[in-house]
Amino acid sequence: MDFGFTPEQEALRREVRAFIKEHVTPAVLAEMEGHNEGLIGVTRGTSRGPAVRELFDKIQARGWLGISYPKEYGGQGGDRITQYVVEEEFARANVNVATAGSSAPAILAAGTEEQKRYYIPRLLAGEFSFAQGFTEPRGGADLASLQCRAVREGDEYVINGQKMFTSGAHYCTHLYLMVRTDPKAPKHKGISVLLVPLATPGITVRPLWTMQNNPAAPTRTTYGQSRTNEVFFDDVRVPATALLGEENKGWTIGAIGLNLDRVGAARYLISVHRDEDIVNWIKENRFDGYTPADDPAIRDKVAELWIEAQVCRLMTMRSMSIVEHGGHFTYEGSAEKVWSPEHGVRTAETISQMLGPYGQLLNGSLRAIEKGIFAHQVMGAFQSGINHGSVQVMRDQVARRGLGLPRGRKA
Amino acid sequence: MDVLLDADERMLRDAARAFLEAECPPATARKMESDPLGYPPDLWRKVAGLGWQGMALPERHGGLDLPLVQLGIILEEAGRAIAPLPLHSTIVAALTIAKDGADAQREAVLPGVARGDTVLTWAFTEQDPRFLPETVKMRAKADGGDFVIEGVKLFVDNFAAADRCLVACRTAPAPTGNAGLSLFLVDAKSPGISHTPLVTLAKDRQSEVVFRNVRVPRANLVGELHQGWPVIERMLDRATALLCAQMLGAARKDAEMAIEYSKYREAFGQPIGAFQSIQHICADMIIWVDGGCLLTYEALWKMDQGLPASVEVSQAKAFCNDKCAAVARYSQTIHGGIGFMMELDLQLWFRRISAWTMRLGATFEHRARIARALLDHPGRVVLGRPVPVVAED
Numbered sequence: 140m141d142f143g144f145t146p147e148q149e150a151l152r153r154e155v156r157a158f159i160k161e162h163v164t165p166a167v168l169a170e171m172e173g174h175n176e177g178l179i180g181v182t183r184g185t186s187r188g189p190a191v192r193e194l195f196d197k198i199q200a201r202g203w204l205g206i207s208y209p210k211e212y213g214g215q216g217g218d219r220i221t222q223y224v225v226e227e228e229f230a231r232a233n234v235n236v237a238t239a240g241s242s243a244p245a246i247l248a249a250g251t252e253e254q255k256r257y258y259i260p261r262l263l264a265g266e267f268s269f270a271q272g273f274t275e276p277r278g279g280a281d282l283a284s285l286q287c288r289a290v291r292e293g294d295e296y297v298i299n300g301q302k303m304f305t306s307g308a309h310y311c312t313h314l315y316l317m318v319r320t321d322p323k324a325p326k327h328k329g330i331s332v333l334l335v336p337l338a339t340p341g342i343t344v345r346p347l348w349t350m351q352n353n354p355a356a357p358t359r360t361t362y363g364q365s366r367t368n369e370v371f372f373d374d375v376r377v378p379a380t381a382l383l384g385e386e387n388k389g390w391t392i393g394a395i396g397l398n399l400d401r402v403g404a405a406r407y408l409i410s411v412h413r414d415e416d417i418v419n420w421i422k423e424n425r426f427d428g429y430t431p432a433d434d435p436a437i438r439d440k441v442a443e444l445w446i447e448a449q450v451c452r453l454m455t456m457r458s459m460s461i462v463e464h465g466g467h468f469t470y471e472g473s474a475e476k477v478w479s480p481e482h483g484v485r486t487a488e489t490i491s492q493m494l495g496p497y498g499q500l501l502n503g504s505l506r507a508i509e510k511g512i513f514a515h516q517v518m519g520a521f522q523s524g525i526n527h528g529s530v531q532v533m534r535d536q537v538a539r540r541g542l543g544l545p546r547g548r549k550a
Numbered sequence: 551m552d553v554l555l556d557a558d559e560r561m562l563r564d565a566a567r568a569f570l571e572a573e574c575p576p577a578t579a580r581k582m583e584s585d586p587l588g589y590p591p592d593l594w595r596k597v598a599g600l601g602w603q604g605m606a607l608p609e610r611h612g613g614l615d616l617p618l619v620q621l622g623i624i625l626e627e628a629g630r631a632i633a634p635l636p637l638h639s640t641i642v643a644a645l646t647i648a649k650d651g652a653d654a655q656r657e658a659v660l661p662g663v664a665r666g667d668t669v670l671t672w673a674f675t676e677q678d679p680r681f682l683p684e685t686v687k688m689r690a691k692a693d694g695g696d697f698v699i700e701g702v703k704l705f706v707d708n709f710a711a712a713d714r715c716l717v718a719c720r721t722a723p724a725p726t727g728n729a730g731l732s733l734f735l736v737d738a739k740s741p742g743i744s745h746t747p748l749v750t751l752a753k754d755r756q757s758e759v760v761f762r763n764v765r766v767p768r769a770n771l772v773g774e775l776h777q778g779w780p781v782i783e784r785m786l787d788r789a790t791a792l793l794c795a796q797m798l799g800a801a802r803k804d805a806e807m808a809i810e811y812s813k814y815r816e817a818f819g820q821p822i823g824a825f826q827s828i829q830h831i832c833a834d835m836i837i838w839v840d841g842g843c844l845l846t847y848e849a850l851w852k853m854d855q856g857l858p859a860s861v862e863v864s865q866a867k868a869f870c871n872d873k874c875a876a877v878a879r880y881s882q883t884i885h886g887g888i889g890f891m892m893e894l895d896l897q898l899w900f901r902r903i904s905a906w907t908m909r910l911g912a913t914f915e916h917r918a919r920i921a922r923a924l925l926d927h928p929g930r931v932v933l934g935r936p937v938p939v940v941a942e943d
Contacts, residue, residue, distance in 0.1 A: 415931055439918070442916075
């Protein structure tokens, strides 16, 4: 066991921090304000102006995008832990350099040579971005029941159906789309993954508005975005080469990406940012004659949250260790996806009780604390416990895959 | 950064587990609850043959010089088997002698520990159960070449079996800051010492020890006179982290027993483990034990690196207190009525885990220590970096 970073990684961390101090300028910050799209922070693809795009050019020039990816696909051939160090520092500054997300590892694992050479360098550079076409109106938790249909016709697939909660579909370039290719097979065995450009004719993207970010939350808060989407497919034709991996093996391929979505710097920080924020806030603030930092009940709760946050950090380190060894999660990714989001919710609720009525005040309000970050978190925190597999589905996975407990009888 | 067990660590764990499964069945723990000595001497010598007592002691005193992380693995396995051995108290005292004792003290004590000839313990707590320097009232007065100790210690582990005991005493009356404490290595059979066993939840061996006019030569002072607190604090931190490892080993086994039971116990026409209500608490049990292990081994690793680890130790103990108690409770719940039967071994684990949550710092005390580090020092805290905050370059 080794709980430390190497001297090289520590030096790189300092270098990234110095870079951020110099290059995440007021102009960059102004472009970021009010945009909480994707996981934590802005990317080249989601930038609203030239300053962020210029920032990403500089980051790329330093060789800090796709550190752990093979050189032949535009990466740096480095290790996953080093990449994590860079991702965490940037995520703390609201810059998302983990642009390849979960689609690039899936393409790397299951794609053809042509797909790898085409997609991965562009994903790493932030030129391409994938929205995830998984959930449908009839099923979220029961993902394998999906019905969006793709029929092979000659050299093409023809897609018809609908997806829900397709976050980022209004600014991403592509869809990582799970479709049913064999309706007669058992539900897990008739699914395929298609890589679909969003500009393909027949695709309609419509907004779905959520309770988050209204009014616009300050940067660094809440999990996601106020807008997600529903996506309709009407005779959408893509070439057969859009298929990722084998036909009808999409359940396993999809799981590669989903597992990686549940772990990492962004996932970790979104669960623990407010722990740091509340400690730092009560160290420096008081309400007239009342000093929360001297209140024994608050001191106890703050320490409890801090311990839980450390477990979030260490579970992230465990996931990174497993990925670095080239292993696959048995249950560890799912375990982290139970612990960390639920911790984030406990933090949000505990802080609400520490701040009392001030905990309600949103960004822009008179007397709002820290631009309302704690109030916005109340709306944002539990999203993380729902998306990419709810904490209940995650517990099923820990129990069945990790502990070998049997499946219940079908109701 | 690689928080997974490496090949050596896995081998150590597997070997320790296989040994204890063969040599220390639950029946041994059960039997020792009413045994006058409280542990089987032949098992004690066998584990010395495996190098457990001397694992983290210096090679030149008969030890193996291995890191605390590996010792943690051994204590985790000992906890898993609820092995009735005076391992924890012996190791904690021996490590303090190894790290802070004089060379003559080391040579006098440590080889015997490594051989399995010696049992050690340590005594800190008096009436006030908190682990703070001001709770120590026991006086040690200089008298010629000796010190004379007078007072009462509580909750001393394995005192009846111990050959020697490290005793925290007050040598300077008015405490200025943390000064005024000294640590002595005391022969447990010294004239003037008497002890009374306490009747405990775990039916383990703890005593109230009375010192009346007990003479200890000055050469038995461990560390410097009046400057004992930092030595004692390090001892308590090591003791706490190692107790966490022991508790987690027991809790993981306890959870596994419930998981296995739920696979074959049928109700409503199927194994109860097929019900999500059971599956989800099983998942939580493993998530908690895993979390406790990560916190505990990080604390032990930091100590191995010579880094400050007090906050990490308190994180681990506060978390383990809460979560291991919950694991033991859920395991009982899953077993239902049968879990309450004395005949079933499960209760052996429940009572020990519950007892260990109350030793070496209750949850509130450890959280208070963390709160002091977080809130009572200047600077912005960041997860993954030291608290109290140290200046960044």
